[in-house]
Amino acid sequence: MLAKRIIPCLDVRDGKVVKGINFVGIKEVGDPVECAEEYNAQGADEICFLDITATHEGRGTMVDVVRRTAQRVFVPLTVGGGISSVDDFRELLRSGADKVSVNSAAVRNPQLIHDAAEIFGSQCVVVAIDAKKKGDSWTVVVNGGRIDMNIDAVEWAKKAEELGAGEILLTSMDTDGMKTGFDIELLNAVCDVVKIPVIASGGCGTLEHFSEVFQKTKASAALAASLFHYKELTVSQVKEHLEENNIPVRRVD
Amino acid sequence: MITIIDYGAGNLFSVQNALNFLGVENNISSKAEDIVSADKLILPGVGAFPDAMRMLDEAGLTEVIKDEARKKPLMGICLGMQMLFDKSYEFGETEGLGLIPGTVELMHPANDLVIPHIGWNSLEKNEPCKLLETVNDGDYVYFVHSYAAVTDSRNVAAYCDYGMKVPALVMSGNVYGCQFHPEKSGKTGLGILKTFASL
Numbered sequence: 227m228l229a230k231r232i233i234p235c236l237d238v239r240d241g242k243v244v245k246g247i248n249f250v251g252i253k254e255v256g257d258p259v260e261c262a263e264e265y266n267a268q269g270a271d272e273i274c275f276l277d278i279t280a281t282h283e284g285r286g287t288m289v290d291v292v293r294r295t296a297q298r299v300f301v302p303l304t305v306g307g308g309i310s311s312v313d314d315f316r317e318l319l320r321s322g323a324d325k326v327s328v329n330s331a332a333v334r335n336p337q338l339i340h341d342a343a344e345i346f347g348s349q350c351v352v353v354a355i356d357a358k359k360k361g362d363s364w365t366v367v368v369n370g371g372r373i374d375m376n377i378d379a380v381e382w383a384k385k386a387e388e389l390g391a392g393e394i395l396l397t398s399m400d401t402d403g404m405k406t407g408f409d410i411e412l413l414n415a416v417c418d419v420v421k422i423p424v425i426a427s428g429g430c431g432t433l434e435h436f437s438e439v440f441q442k443t444k445a446s447a448a449l450a451a452s453l454f455h456y457k458e459l460t461v462s463q464v465k466e467h468l469e470e471n472n473i474p475v476r477r478v479d
Numbered sequence: 480m481i482t483i484i485d486y487g488a489g490n491l492f493s494v495q496n497a498l499n500f501l502g503v504e505n506n507i508s509s510k511a512e513d514i515v516s517a518d519k520l521i522l523p524g525v526g527a528f529p530d531a532m533r534m535l536d537e538a539g540l541t542e543v544i545k546d547e548a549r550k551k552p553l554m555g556i557c558l559g560m561q562m563l564f565d566k567s568y569e570f571g572e573t574e575g576l577g578l579i580p581g582t583v584e585l586m587h588p589a590n591d592l593v594i595p596h597i598g599w600n601s602l603e604k605n606e607p608c609k610l611l612e613t614v615n616d617g618d619y620v621y622f623v624h625s626y627a628a629v630t631d632s633r634n635v636a637a638y639c640d641y642g643m644k645v646p647a648l649v650m651s652g653n654v655y656g657c658q659f660h661p662e663k664s665g666k667t668g669l670g671i672l673k674t675f676a677s678l
Contacts, residue, residue, distance in 0.1 A: 476619035
């Protein structure tokens, strides 16, 4: 039986794991390869790197991080952040990424999804959608929620699938960082219209939030960053909890 | 020495990373002489069946692989596993290497399950197989595929369940095929590669 996946996400800037993006001081808190190895040991089903490097030079550093991680961690690696071309896909896939996630570049140029899927296969094209509630529906936002693209998020998810996306990484900007649980309503709205796997992101703060998202939605995976980063919970604790709730997970211990 | 066969299709470096991590001597090569001198062969593969067989032909490797597979252990991975069969129906009908009897056909899972079949799925042992020495029933491995082997159950060491019984690990003599990616399947996958290396 297919397991529900737990995906820890690491924010990386200039080759270092950082935390506190939305606050004044960004702290460098570690080596991404070591963090990925730790998550792997805990039973992470996939490791996600989000590159928040602003400079061009920093890009090469990310490629190096992916290459070094792929030498030590043998689960799928997903890399996102600032991906804007087929060449970006190629470079990251060649360095050892298994999937690449695109966000704002795909909103601005949907053809990128189609082109990347055609060249590299849908399985490695993850479309990341940041959604925010607006009236009775959700709108797509970019730049950390600062820019409203005035596109219906559910429609966009459907279109991304049609264009060849292999997965949707769906982050609720309303619940992100709130620790009140995943955005069940948003997830169901998207899961109802797409057949490809949806990764739930934003809002988890407790073990129960993980069982809730798999019991109340068809999400295939749940992603979290800070929660794992600050060791509030480990991946193994989450899996143990899911197993107790009869949700199929892959245990490594 | 394990030679990872390079014919232009496949994530060779992931496989090499895993073998390096295990301390297994290996090389990546597209030369017939390396395939002949290797102790064991790995045939990786990503993409579509007809393209991959064409590339293998164009590299002049089809016959040498068929010959060497009679003499030494060979492991096909993902599309490389599918290429071990007689033929595939992906985009028409294409002849494979014919090393394991059977065909490769589009999956038709029940329960409205989508293809491609992507993710971690659990192995159910079927026939005894050396490569499963370190594997327990229910251990999870990582799959990404839309087509699957159709073959006699005698050739299947392990299945997985995805709205249908999917041949996950197949074998015939010293020829083995993993539909999943052992190089992306954590400890379970590394265990299978290590066992293969020590055959």
